[in-house]
Amino acid sequence: MLLVMIACAMLFTVVYSEGSASAAATGSGVSSPALNQTYKQVKAGTYYSVGLRSDGTVWTWGRNLFGELGIEKKATITSFPYPLRLPSLTGITTLSVDGQEGYQLGVKADGTVWEWGRDPFVYRQSILPRQVQGINGVAAVSSSGGIASAMLNNGTVVAWARLGGEDTSAVNPVTIAGLTNVTAISTQGMVNYAIVKDGSVYAWYAKLDDNRNVVLSKPWKLAGVSNVKQVSSIWDTGYAVNANGQMWSWKLTVSSKLAISYVTKPARIFSSIKVRSFNSNLLLSDAGVVYNVVNGKLNKVSGLPAVSAISRGGYHQLAIDKQGHVWGWGANKWFETGSPTSAEGGMVYTPAQLQSGVDIVLNDNRIDTIVPAYESDSTVQIPIKLLAAELGIRFSADSDGTITLARGKSIVTIHRNAGDVKVYLNGKPLELKSSIGSSAGSITIPYELLASLEIGANWDAAAHRLSIMT
Known part of the structure; x- marks a missing residue:
């Protein structure tokens, strides 16, 4: 079991919170070339x-x-x-x-x-x-x-x-x-x-x-x-x-x-x-x-x-x-x-x-969210709540800070307590190579975690593009 710290880059300035209403991700409807x-x-x-x-x-x-x-x-x-x-x-x-x-x-x-x-x-x-x-x-x-x-x-x-x-x-x-x-x-x-x-x-x-x-x-x-x-x-x-x-x-x-x-x-x-x-x-x-x-x-x-x-x-x-x-x-x-x-x-x-921006492409359509994806610790952090609907993920957040991501038969549970994070897949501890993060008050996850929800993803570091396939 891996304990990971929340890397909240904006803790002291954020009004927007994970439990509040947010702008939904919207697809562009057009094929997205490399940035x-x-x-x-x-x-x-x-x-x-x-x-x-x-x-x-x-x-x-x-x-x-x-x-x-x-x-x-x-x-x-x-x-x-x-x-x-x-x-x-x-x-x-x-x-x-x-x-x-x-x-x-x-x-x-x-x-x-x-x-x-x-x-x-x-x-x-x-x-x-x-x-x-x-x-x-x-x-x-x-x-x-x-x-x-x-x-x-x-x-x-x-x-x-x-x-x-x-x-x-x-x-x-x-x-x-x-x-x-x-x-x-x-x-x-x-x-x-x-x-x-x-x-x-x-x-x-x-x-x-x-x-x-x-x-x-x-x-x-x-x-x-x-x-x-x-x-x-x-x-x-x-x-x-x-x-x-x-x-x-x-x-x-x-x-x-x-x-x-x-x-x-x-x-x-x-x-x-x-x-x-x-x-x-x-x-x-x-x-x-x-x-x-x-x-x-x-x-x-x-x-x-x-x-x-x-x-x-x-x-x-x-x-x-x-x-x-x-x-x-x-x-x-x-x-x-x-x-x-x-x-x-x-x-x-x-x-x-300046860090390069990240392009998220879902099934050949570009996705834009109000909180951007970003590179961190050799991975890409994605704002999962804002992307959940587009990815077919059921997102829920409890009052104690627990986040649940469900898709098909896969359920990922993220327990947050005083800065420490424990992640489970279908009730079993899940090891992560990179931490759960946060940006602008919105929880972010390393894109590799999508595989646990049976979602394919490929990171092209040269093009700064994350391609997701559902």
Whole structure:
């Protein structure tokens, strides 16, 4: 008889419990190819993260306390240590995260815009992924302070007020007058920025009036910067990187009449290094080296391979290496770095690689659950309660913590007592090579236990795919 410890990665943050109602697993109804594990875009929000894979799927992890992940309408699961796919989001080409608002936008290959995340009008409630009605032909998106913006395929920019989760009406996009041939937008901070085809930069101010109508200033062309390929800001301070890897910073102010002007004009910074991109005091050099900017000085981030993209959230940082793998470091109380373990104080001091997501395929159909399967101790842990109905398993939980899994003539009983677990098959002790686990308050079992219920399963470690046959 093997005594196994429950490996509960989220014990102190979980509201959702095994005995409560849960989202059921749903099949996709289509054959599932192997996962493309590489990421092409990653965004760090405030205590959570969102990643876009090369296959157009969107994955998320970290805090869900206020519904920011967009995985369930009423937020009951407060955080996720493992990447979870948002199954209704496919064919996404680019995404944007408003970390302060807990709100995301994505663009599909057909030019439609999709939104998900925290409902701004209902406490601890999510907007599940849905298409934003009333706008099409979009190439890129951005959002800040309740106002969403989109760069259209024709090179113009529009903005609209965010809607609440119960409002499914079409938005009313307002065109930013005077902006044409736009190639990139950024709407973080006090003002919004656009780069146009000739490499010049324009800034404009946007706000909502008392009736939630979008009020816009006239776009203002920045003097002193040119040939720009990337622009960003931290409140009133803007930053630009040009095609030669040179970087400038400046400060702006906005008058009561919405006129924009310089507080300090653009000045070269970090002239000793060729810069690829900059994001909220996180700098990526052209050589693929990442630096934290502290008091105006560059501090190299150790422990990373060559990096191609960076993102800084409220208290954690993310990077994509040149092989498409995601790395995270910094604050990790809510598992926002993607690491299921932390050092003292809830920190990840040395960058850790994000664990790959697991695809579950049942009889050639992909299965998505609100709690993801995950790799642990040379096995794959699966959320058995959420999968039970799909697998033809009768699941029951007693008040004393005993779990019963029944299928045909096979009955597996899991007794949990003060952290120790005893497992029986038809009343006889059953030895397990891997422990019973827990994630987001949902009990998980090593997939090998399915064999005791006469269910076949095969783990393809290279494809990160668990194929189950019933």
